[in-house]
Each structure stands twice: as structure tokens, then as C-alpha cells.
Amino acid sequence: MKILFATDGSEPALAALKSLLDRRGWFAGEFELTVLTTHHVMPFKRAAAWAGHDALKKYYDEEGDAALAPAIAELKARGIAFKAEKRVGEPATTIVAAGVEGGYDLLALGAQGHSAFAHLMLGSIAAKVVAASRIPVLLLR
Numbered sequence: 655m656k657i658l659f660a661t662d663g664s665e666p667a668l669a670a671l672k673s674l675l676d677r678r679g680w681f682a683g684e685f686e687l688t689v690l691t692t693h694h695v696m697p698f699k700r701a702a703a704w705a706g707h708d709a710l711k712k713y714y715d716e717e718g719d720a721a722l723a724p725a726i727a728e729l730k731a732r733g734i735a736f737k738a739e740k741r742v743g744e745p746a747t748t749i750v751a752a753g754v755e756g757g758y759d760l761l762a763l764g765a766q767g768h769s770a771f772a773h774l775m776l777g778s779i780a781a782k783v784v785a786a787s788r789i790p791v792l793l794l795r
Contacts, residue, residue: 655685658756660749660763660783662691663721670764670794671725675732688737689729690752691721692745714742746782753789765793 659674661667671689678685693714705713718740729736741748753761765780784791 655681655683655760656688656756656758657681657685657760657762658688658690658749658753658758659725660690660692660745660761660779661721661725662745662764662779663724664764666766666795667764668724668728670762671728673794674762674792675728675734686737687729687734688739688756688758689722689725690739690741690749691718692741692743692748693717693721694744695742715740745779746786749779749783750787750789753787758789760792761787761789762792762794765795 657674659671661671696710696713722738722740726736726738739752741752743751749761749763752758761783763780763783780791780793784793
């Protein structure tokens with residue numbers, strides 16, 4: 655089974671990953687795990703143009719690495735094979751697209767991300783993924 659786990663690097667996301675890993679017995683056989691993080695596109699085109707393509711790419715890479723770090727540390731500590739991926743775009747849409755493009759059998763993510771304020775302002779990424787995905791979605795805490 656191919657599983658795409660989406661993370662934002664938050665404590666709730668790490669707890670969700672641990673929950674998934676603790677429940678590996680739910681799945682028949684081994685699973686292929688990819689950990690994905692997404693970053694919103696820089697909203698200010700002029701600022702992005704001023705900073706330059708290379709600086710913007712470096713920023714996205716550093717932010718992506720930071721968001722993936724807790725999940726990667728947990729997976730390595732448990733000796734679990736995985737792939738890691740970073741993408742830029744609206745998170746819910748990007749997660750669903752990555753799932754389709756990669757031929758994943760399951761999308762997994764935490765039911766709660768960074769903050770209640772972000773949820774209030776942006777809406778729940780988890781709810782958007784559930785609404786948009788044709789691939790089964792597993793929400794974890």
C-alpha cells in the first residue's frame with residue numbers, strides 16, 4: 655500500500671505520524687510511505703521578483719526541510735524506510751494532486767495543524783483534503 659503522509663512540521667502533525675506508525679498493523683503487508691510538506695506560494699509577486707528566483711527557491715527549500723525534520727527524525731529513529739517530498743502551492747490542492755500523481759492508495763494527515771488562528775483564517779486543510787480527494791483520507795491525532 656502506498657501512503658502519502660502530509661505534514662506541516664507541527665507537534666500535532668508529528669503526533670499524527672506517530673499514531674499512523676503505531677497502527678501499521680491496520681494495513682496488510684508492508685507499506686510504502688512518502689512524507690510530504692507543502693508551502694504556500696509567496697503572495698507578493700513583486701517581492702518575489704525583487705528577492706530573485708534563487709533566493710525564493712532557497713527559502714522554500716529551507717522551510718520545507720524544517721517542516722519535514724520532525725517526521726524524518728521519527729521515521730529514522732524507528733528504522734522505517736520512506737521518501738520525502740517538498741512542494742509549493744495551496745496545501746490541500748497540492749496534497750491531493752500529489753496523491754493522484756503518485757498513485758497513492760491513502761492520504762494521511764493530522765486533523766489539526768499549526769494553530770487555531772490559522773484554521774480560522776485559512777480553513778482546515780484536512781477538511782479541504784477530505785472534500786477534494788477521490789483517494790481515501792485518514793485523519794489522525
